[in-house]
Amino acid sequence: MSTTSAPVRTAAVPPRRATLRRATLRRATLRGATLHRIVLHGVTAAVARLDQPGPHGRASDATTLRAAAGRFVSHPRPPVLMGVVAGLAAVRLARGRFGRTDAVVAVSMAAAQPFVEWAVHRGILHARPGSRAGAVCYRIAGWGHEQHHRDPTNMDTMFVRPQEVLDVGAVALVVALSGPPPAATAALCTGLGLLAYDWTHFLIHTGYRPRGRVYRRIWRNHRLHHFRNERYWLGVTSNIGDVLLGTNPPRDAVPVSPTAAYAHLPAG
Ligand SMILES: [Zn+2]
Numbered sequence: 538m539s540t541t542s543a544p545v546r547t548a549a550v551p552p553r554r555a556t557l558r559r560a561t562l563r564r565a566t567l568r569g570a571t572l573h574r575i576v577l578h579g580v581t582a583a584v585a586r587l588d589q590p591g592p593h594g595r596a597s598d599a600t601t602l603r604a605a606a607g608r609f610v611s612h613p614r615p616p617v618l619m620g621v622v623a624g625l626a627a628v629r630l631a632r633g634r635f636g637r638t639d640a641v642v643a644v645s646m647a648a649a650q651p652f653v654e655w656a657v658h659r660g661i662l663h664a665r666p667g668s669r670a671g672a673v674c675y676r677i678a679g680w681g682h683e684q685h686h687r688d689p690t691n692m693d694t695m696f697v698r699p700q701e702v703l704d705v706g707a708v709a710l711v712v713a714l715s716g717p718p719p720a721a722t723a724a725l726c727t728g729l730g731l732l733a734y735d736w737t738h739f740l741i742h743t744g745y746r747p748r749g750r751v752y753r754r755i756w757r758n759h760r761l762h763h764f765r766n767e768r769y770w771l772g773v774t775s776n777i778g779d780v781l782l783g784t785n786p787p788r789d790a791v792p793v794s795p796t797a798a799y800a801h802l803p804a805g
């Protein structure tokens with residue numbers, strides 16, 4: 538093996554050529570920024586068209602599973618999430634066979650879901666604008682969740698908004714395409730988790746009455762969250778987070794919150 542390296546070319550670019558190169562680079566950057574602005578503008582306009590304000594009616598009008606599924610897919614918001622999940626599934630399939638690591642990733646993410654729901658519900662959806670972080674969370678999601686608590690069956694304020702779905706979806710897509718295949722599995726699981734949350738939450742607010750024991754429990758807990766005390770019963774797709782984190786008391790063990798009918802966690 539040779540110990541000498543190839544002679545390094547030193548930058549002997551004439552000043553005029555260097556200036557031209559910088560100008561070309563600047564023009565390319567400006568073109569890129571303009572393109573980025575145009576794409577962003579187009580996406581924002583498309584999202585605004587997708588996210589029609591309504592009125593979209595009441596979830597409580599659907600009294601069967603079939604009717605609930607029909608309302609879910611005909612509302613403008615859930616199909617955006619379903620499209621993103623389908624895209625992530627296609628990317629994962631294109632990345633090759635599933636292995637043991639994929640199974641570990643999928644099981645781990647399913648196990649984390651109750652705690653993620655719990656933390657997001659308590660820390661972001663019920664954030665208050667009393668601090669800087671609280672104000673940011675309130676603007677992003679707290680205000681919307683407050684409207685949901687004020688009128689729980691109103692489908693105008695139901696579901697994750699397309700803007701957030703597309704933001705999370707874009708990050709998930711980059712991860713799915715640039716990371717190893719298990720990263721694509723994780724991205725897909727994120728989308729599926731969000732879809733499971735959106736569907737379950739909607740179904741709880743429909744007029745469909747639970748039959749199974751597991752669904753009856755989460756149905757009852759979410760209603761207690763709305764109408765008894767918003768500090769408790771924070772899980773939606775399961776109550777594991779509440780059981781393990783101490784927010785699953787018997788109904789009569791906590792007082793009726795003064796804002797239980799509609800709004801935020803009480804101060805303090
Ligand atoms: Zn709700």
Ligand SMILES: [Zn+2]
Pocket residue numbers: 658662663682686762767
């Ligand atoms: Zn809530």
